[in-house]
Amino acid sequence: MSVISQGFQGRGRRDDRLPPGQYETHDFPVLSAGPTPYISVDEWQFTIDTEDGARHTWSWQDLMALPKSTPHVDIHCVTRWSKFDTDWEGVSLDVLLEDVESAAEYALVSSYGGYTTNLPLEDLLDGKAWIAYAFDGRPLAPEHGGPARLLVPHLYFWKSAKWVRGIRLLDQDEPGFWETAGYHNYGDPWHEQRYWGD
Amino acid sequence: MHVDGNAAAGLLTQVFARDMTGAHGTCGSCGHNGPLAEAVVYGEAAGTVFRCPTCDNVLMTLVEAPGRILARLAGLRWLAVPI
Numbered sequence A: 001m002s003v004i005s006q007g008f009q010g011r012g013r014r015d016d017r018l019p020p021g022q023y024e025t026h027d028f029p030v031l032s033a034g035p036t037p038y039i040s041v042d043e044w045q046f047t048i049d050t051e052d053g054a055r056h057t058w059s060w061q062d063l064m065a066l067p068k069s070t071p072h073v074d075i076h077c078v079t080r081w082s083k084f085d086t087d088w089e090g091v092s093l094d095v096l097l098e099d100v101e102s103a104a105e106y107a108l109v110s111s112y113g114g115y116t117t118n119l120p121l122e123d124l125l126d127g128k129a130w131i132a133y134a135f136d137g138r139p140l141a142p143e144h145g146g147p148a149r150l151l152v153p154h155l156y157f158w159k160s161a162k163w164v165r166g167i168r169l170l171d172q173d174e175p176g177f178w179e180t181a182g183y184h185n186y187g188d189p190w191h192e193q194r195y196w197g198d
Numbered sequence B: 001m002h003v004d005g006n007a008a009a010g011l012l013t014q015v016f017a018r019d020m021t022g023a024h025g026t027c028g029s030c031g032h033n034g035p036l037a038e039a040v041v042y043g044e045a046a047g048t049v050f051r052c053p054t055c056d057n058v059l060m061t062l063v064e065a066p067g068r069i070l071a072r073l074a075g076l077r078w079l080a081v082p083i
């Protein structure tokens, strides 16, 4: 039995693609910890701050000018639903981090509206994470995190911060909103890392 | 979607072992004082989030894990429980 198979490209049998304790849904449930921020693309900005205090900033136009990816992925919510074969458009974090000089090991992602989530920087690299701005061929709706959200499908979906605004690169790990509230610091669905102590 | 603190009365009773809807909390951010029943509650998230009705600050989160409920109270300055 392969418990580390990630089902990334969605070629396997259904059972191989469903992490333990999950069920498949065809809906796209909306989970919110707060009011939905409505951010126009004119005011939208994305920043990466390094551990040395250097700031890199992208406007919406800057983001649109970058090479686009079209990830086709399965997503897994800690509330136990999984959704197969989702289609996104966005910019790979590899592209955004290409010219960012950093030796940091951790990342703290923050959103419009105040949400935060943390993950190791290496989980944002090597084609594993995107700033996604379209879903199913349409601009990402505000309730799903538009104008842009982080997409990190190999971790539980609370790590895929909606309304993403910036990423701080850190030498020390800094737990985010759900990670300080009882949810697992890393959140690997294939190892069912849901809560503290899992 | 959000509701008010009354909708989370059952969950609050599980945590505090008493009716908490009449308890008053003070927001750690803006100082607003009011009954927990009037908090703005987001219950469809990974946990239940109680926000200040005045400034949106997160007063409290409750996460229902197997065998325990994890309560984070970091956004509350005071909690006054009637006896």
Ligand SMILES: [Zn+2]
Binding pocket: B027, B028, B029, B030, B031, B032, B052, B053, B054, B055, B056, B057
């Ligand atoms: Zn307040």
